[in-house]
Amino acid sequence: MKSFSNISAKFMLCMVAIMACLGCAQQLDQLPESGVSPDQISEANIPFFLNGLYRRATPDRDNYVLHDTRGGNYTWTALSGNSSAYGALITGNNVDDRLSYSANIWSHAYRNIYNANILIEACDRLGGNLNSIKAETSYLRAWLYYQLVTTFGGVPLVLVNTTENIPRNSDAEVWNQIIVDIDYAIENALPYAQTGNKKVSQEAAKALKSRVLLALGQTAEAAELAASVIESTGLQLDADYGGIFRETDGSTEVLFAFSNLKTESNIRMSSLFWPYGTAWAGSYFVQPSDYALNTLYPAGDVRKDVNILRITNSDGSSNVIVSKYWDVQPIIISRLSELYLICAEGFGRTQGLPYLNAVRQKRGLSPLTGGDFAGDEQFIDEVLEERRRELFSEGFLFYDLVRTDKAIDLPNVQNRNQYVLPLPGQQVRLSEGVLKQNEGY
Numbered sequence: 001m002k003s004f005s006n007i008s009a010k011f012m013l014c015m016v017a018i019m020a021c022l023g024c025a026q027q028l029d030q031l032p033e034s035g036v037s038p039d040q041i042s043e044a045n046i047p048f049f050l051n052g053l054y055r056r057a058t059p060d061r062d063n064y065v066l067h068d069t070r071g072g073n074y075t076w077t078a079l080s081g082n083s084s085a086y087g088a089l090i091t092g093n094n095v096d097d098r099l100s101y102s103a104n105i106w107s108h109a110y111r112n113i114y115n116a117n118i119l120i121e122a123c124d125r126l127g128g129n130l131n132s133i134k135a136e137t138s139y140l141r142a143w144l145y146y147q148l149v150t151t152f153g154g155v156p157l158v159l160v161n162t163t164e165n166i167p168r169n170s171d172a173e174v175w176n177q178i179i180v181d182i183d184y185a186i187e188n189a190l191p192y193a194q195t196g197n198k199k200v201s202q203e204a205a206k207a208l209k210s211r212v213l214l215a216l217g218q219t220a221e222a223a224e225l226a227a228s229v230i231e232s233t234g235l236q237l238d239a240d241y242g243g244i245f246r247e248t249d250g251s252t253e254v255l256f257a258f259s260n261l262k263t264e265s266n267i268r269m270s271s272l273f274w275p276y277g278t279a280w281a282g283s284y285f286v287q288p289s290d291y292a293l294n295t296l297y298p299a300g301d302v303r304k305d306v307n308i309l310r311i312t313n314s315d316g317s318s319n320v321i322v323s324k325y326w327d328v329q330p331i332i333i334s335r336l337s338e339l340y341l342i343c344a345e346g347f348g349r350t351q352g353l354p355y356l357n358a359v360r361q362k363r364g365l366s367p368l369t370g371g372d373f374a375g376d377e378q379f380i381d382e383v384l385e386e387r388r389r390e391l392f393s394e395g396f397l398f399y400d401l402v403r404t405d406k407a408i409d410l411p412n413v414q415n416r417n418q419y420v421l422p423l424p425g426q427q428v429r430l431s432e433g434v435l436k437q438n439e440g441y
Contacts, residue, residue, distance in 0.1 A: 041122040043130065049119060050133055054199075057112045057140050058258040058265040059147075059331060061272055063105050064395050066151065071397030072410060073388070074286035074322070086285050092412030097425030097441055105151050106424050109144045110158065116141040117161050135188035136200040142181035143208060143333065149174040150215070150399045153420040153438060165434040175216060182209045192233050197254045198330070203229050204256035207334040210342050215403050223346025226339040229255070235336050237362045242306040244335065246326045253336035260331045269325035269393075278311060280326055287320055296389055302364040307392045324393050332394065341387050349379040356383055359390055380404075415440065 041049060062085075068074060069089045076087040085100045087093075116137050123134035148155045149171060156166040157177055169177075185205035192201040206229045213222035238244050238253040248254055260267050271282035288308050297304035309323035340359050344352035349370060357367040373379040384404065388397055401407035402419045413419070417440030428435045 038118045038122060041119075041126070043126050043128050046119065046122060046126070046130065046133055049115075049122075050136060053112065053115050053119060053137065053140060054258065055264045056115065057144065058260055058267055059395075060104060060108060061267050061269055062101065063108065063147070064267075064269070064331060065272070065393055066101060066105070067395050067398035067400075068393050069286060069398075070410075070412065071399075071401055071407075072289055072412075073292050073392060073397055075289045077284050077287050079283065080285040084285070090286075090412060092410075092414065092418065095418070095422065095441075097422040097428065097437065099422060099424075102152075102421050103424040103426065105147060105421075106427060109148050113141055113144050113158055114161050116144070117159065121160070131188040132190050135185040135205070138181040139185040139189065139200040139205050139208065142178045142185070145174055145178050145181075146208070146212065149178070150402075151421055152423055155423075156435070165431045167434050168436060175212065178212055179209065182212065192255065197257055198259045200256060203233050204334055207255050207339060210339065211334075214342055214346065215399070217403070219346035221346075223343045223352070226342040226346070230336065230339050230343070233336075237336055237340065237358060239362060241303050241363060242324075245306075245324055245329060245332070248330040248332065251335075254330075254332055255334040255336065255339075257330035257332040260328060262328050266328055267331060268328050269331070270327060273322040273325065275311070275313070275319055275321065277314065284319070284321070286322070288322055292392070293320055296385075296392075298365060300364045301389065303389055303392070322393055337390050338387075338396075341383060341390065344386070345380060345383045349373060349376050352379070352383070356386060359386060363390070417441075 062069075065074075066089075069086060074086070074090065076082050076084065076090055080086045082091055083094070088095050088099065089101065119137045120134055120141070123130040123137070145155075145157075154168045154171045154174055157169045157174060158166060159177070182205050185200060186202055186209065189195070189200055189202045189205055192203040195201040195204075197204075206225055210222045210226040210229070213219075213225065233255070235255070236252045238251050240247075240251075244251045244253065248257055258265070268280075268282070270280035272285055273287075274280040274282040275284040276282065293308060297308075307322065307324045308320065310318055310320050312318050337359055340355045344356035344359075346352065347355070353368065353370060361367055368382070373382065384400055384406075387400055391397075398407060401410065407413050407419055408416060417438065420438050422438050422441035423435060425437075428437050
């Protein structure tokens with residue numbers, strides 16, 4: 001932790017302010033406050049800094065689909081190769097403490113956790129009517145810790161900024177803090193009817209908590225909470241599957257998404273998947289795996305033509321690409337389909353089947369009956385497969401396999417130590433022995 005702890009908290013928040021102001025000045029109708037330090041945060045200007053945190057916490061392109069890369073939805077391309085960081089995750093070879101993914105996820109999360117801590121401290125100091133701002137900030141901190149714990153296992157819990165080296169907390173302690181932060185957001189955030197889907201709402205916080213409860217094996221509780229969100233929001237499953245990702249602002253099922261404006265964070269997911277010279281020219285570093293291309297989607301499933309496309313190049317050759325994302329769009333964190341599938345998994349075969357069928361039928365597939373499953377285990381397997389179809393390239397697959405202990409069957413996982421990635425080696429060394437590396441790395 002030392003390399004981040006030794007960065008001045010004041011400097012970090014000022015940088016957020018500068019970057020946010022460069023992108024948001026017209027929207028906020030404010031001048032840059034590049035000289036602002038945390039003790040100058042006021043009730044009048046704290047929304048400005050919160051906007052900066054939203055912008056900076058927007059997930060990076062590769063990190064957003066980490067669990068798709070590790071879980072078997074992709075393979076490498078000739079442009080990336082099997083010795084690249086992508087190839088290492090896909091094959092499981094040469095994954096060590098030098099992995100760029102580890103360093104990027106760690107640094108992105110802790111930079112923003114530090115800034116969230118400053119805003120939470122400012123809310124506590126100022127008092128007044130700032131509960132909703134603290135709620136949004138608490139949600140963002142919880143979401144960042146969710147990224148860390150699902151990637152590395154236990155990590156240091158930094159709730160008050162410090163320059164001290166901090167040892168790792170246990171997985172359970174991190175999960176508990178995530179729930180504490182989310183519960184505050186549920187209690188104090190504004191309702192979805194007031195926030196829309198570009199700000200954290202009570203319902204968005206409940207959606208994230210249902211995901212967390214599912215990860216903790218509290219499946220019935222997760223399903224009950226997910227069902228309450230489905231009933232309370234008035235949102236509906238979107239019949240236009242492609243529009244969810246390409247025309248997100250008009251979708252009927254998005255609960256929360258980072259705005260990801262071109263003038264601000266400008267994360268272009270398509271650049272990872274589309275080749276140079278195409279409409280959404282990119283680096284083409286990963287492509288659909290054989291399983292995703294040939295097995296995942298049954299005949300008639302409208303999602304395949306959205307998620308996977310064969311394109312013809314000018315020289316007559318062709319490439320198979322992940323086509324889900326076009327240009328720069330909001331980056332979705334929670335949407336209604338995930339909640340339906342949490343209900344299906346958590347309620348089980350009898351009560352959960354209608355939720356599974358609701359998603360299937362919306363995507364062009366026929367409904368299933370209880371007789372289609374030999375038992376409850378086969379039903380859960382079908383729900384997990386439906387999650388893979390529906391949430392393809394949204395960052396779920398590998399951790400779904402971890403939490404159900406199915407990741408051990410992946411070809412890139414030799415033992416359960418590899419359910420998590422190694423901590424960044426630089427962080428371990430800078431901690432002077434305080435941070436302990438994950439076993440097996």
